Amino acid sequence: MTAPPFRIELFQKDKHDRTEFDCGVQELNDYFRKQLSQDIKRNVTLCYVVLDNKADAIAGYYTISMGQILLNELPEKTVKKLPRYPSVPVARVGCLAIDKRYQGQGLGGGILSDAIRRAITSGVACFAVVVDAKDEGAVSFYEHFGFIRLKSQPKSLFLTVSLELQQLYSMMFTDD
Ligand SMILES: CC(C)(COP(=O)(O)OP(=O)(O)OC[C@H]1O[C@@H](n2cnc3c(N)ncnc32)[C@H](O)[C@@H]1OP(=O)(O)O)[C@@H](O)C(=O)NCCC(=O)NCCS
Incomplete structure (x- = not known):
């Protein structure tokens, strides 16, 4: 059996x-090279890398941490279905x-779905996944x-973690 191209x-x-x-985005290169280790050391984020098995190179990375968002950041129709707490828990x-x-090649979508999968299977309640876009x-x-x-933060976006999505992901993946 041949090894998968990425892990x-x-x-x-x-x-x-x-x-x-x-x-290709200096801010994301600099963060990865210079700041990330400090953030990991201080337990404010974790980082996952996607590796090219053949070239032994980092093809991409993402950071993930726990967070919260205020209810008034969400659309009315989403808020209507929620209890009246001031905020909800999210994975950020x-x-x-992805390296240029x-x-x-599908890796950006791949690591995004890996992040969603981790949020869903973390064992900690999570209403949504929030991402911070740079542009x-x-x-x-x-x-x-x-x-x-x-x-109020148009470059931050959310995706609710519905029960259906949770069930789908828990069927598709096992914890590592
Ligand atoms: C944005 C980025 C993560 C996309 O990664 P990628 O590996 O090139 O994207 P993929 O090949 O996985 O694309 C997956 C899907 O997203 C679509 N897509 C990719 N970039 C897109 C964009 N900027 N806008 C809209 N759709 C996009 C692709 O067409 C593809 O669609 P499909 O599923 O219908 O085929 C990558 O280009 C990158 O790292 N850019 C620089 C840094 C950056 O902007 N990071 C974003 C977070 S701040």
């Missing part, structure tokens, strides 16, 4: 070489990027997958 694993600074990574994907050499191009990438803009 996703938890980022570890001593194991994964970030020096060549270039997604702060950064997500690997863009357009309008990234906003349209997330809208392509059904994410909706928050009211």
